Amino acid sequence: LEDLHVRDTVNAGGITAVTTYGLGPLSHLIGARRRRPLRAGAADDPFAGLADTYPRAWACLDALQTCLTGGGGRVGYRQPDAPLPQLPDATEVIEAAPADHLEMPSDAFTGVVFSGIDPRFDQNSFHWLEVAQKEGLMLGLSSLSRISRNSRKLLRVLEFFLAYQARILTTNYLLTSKEVWVRRHELVKPNSEDPMPGFRNLTGLSGAHKKTVESYLAQVSQPNG
Incomplete structure (x- = not known):
């Protein structure tokens, strides 16, 4: 989405719409991860190290x-x-x-x-x-x-x-x-x-x-x- 915004394929209003509609699925994903957390230091953890x-x-x-x-x-x-x-x-x-x-x-x-x-x-x-x-x-x-x-x-x-x-x-x-x-x-x-x-x-x-x-x-x- 960020790359599309830089290329002016998606404007600021489009980003607002996409992220707003994405909040529902994201909340379910966060809730699922709280119930089943990843082990510390997982390979795909962007904050590791x-x-x-x-x-x-x-x-x-x-x-x-x-x-x-x-x-x-x-x-x-x-x-x-x-x-x-x-x-x-x-x-x-x-x-x-x-x-x-x-x-x-x-x-x-x-x-x-x-x-x-x-x-x-x-x-x-x-x-x-x-x-x-x-x-x-x-x-x-x-x-x-x-x-x-x-x-x-x-x-x-x-x-x-x-x-x-x-x-x-x-x-x-x-x-x-x-x-x-x-x-x-x-x-x-x-x-x-x-x-x-x-x-x-x-x-x-x-x-x-x-x-x-x-x-x-x-x-x-x-x-x-």
Whole structure:
């Protein structure tokens, strides 16, 4: 479905319809798996080995889960000791078509058309990895799924960012190498095509989270041109 969406065979409305109709069968599948769980470490488990391969990202997401279930706010955590990850090699990088159909709110935003499940890296994502490695980075995204819908790639990118002290800001979260923050009370629905209203909504933000959002808004406030 993701590949069809990238090729513009299925539009956003079609994806909504397909996923809505798929919820019923999916709920039955989940219920059946709860009654008859797979043994740990099954060969087709997409999450097998992720905690060991990407320990920083796993620790961060574990803290995020704790923060979410606790109603938001701040949760600190300690990064595990692990080797510094390296940039993807040239064979993993692909040139993707620009997302010319999107109107960017400022020059700080760029977009490409690329599959959310492809394990490779488009030129934009590779650029942000380079920036994080060389000079530090505060990256604003509507949601973590904008990094990837491929769980292994998502954790790989998070591992890289956290290892190089980058800060990842989404509509509702702030992820750093030492702490995570979550918007309190009601979360704001992310909008990948127009993320700025979500960032401008400061309801439920506090402390370093609110200050980081305000700093980010100041950085991207310059109009195009």
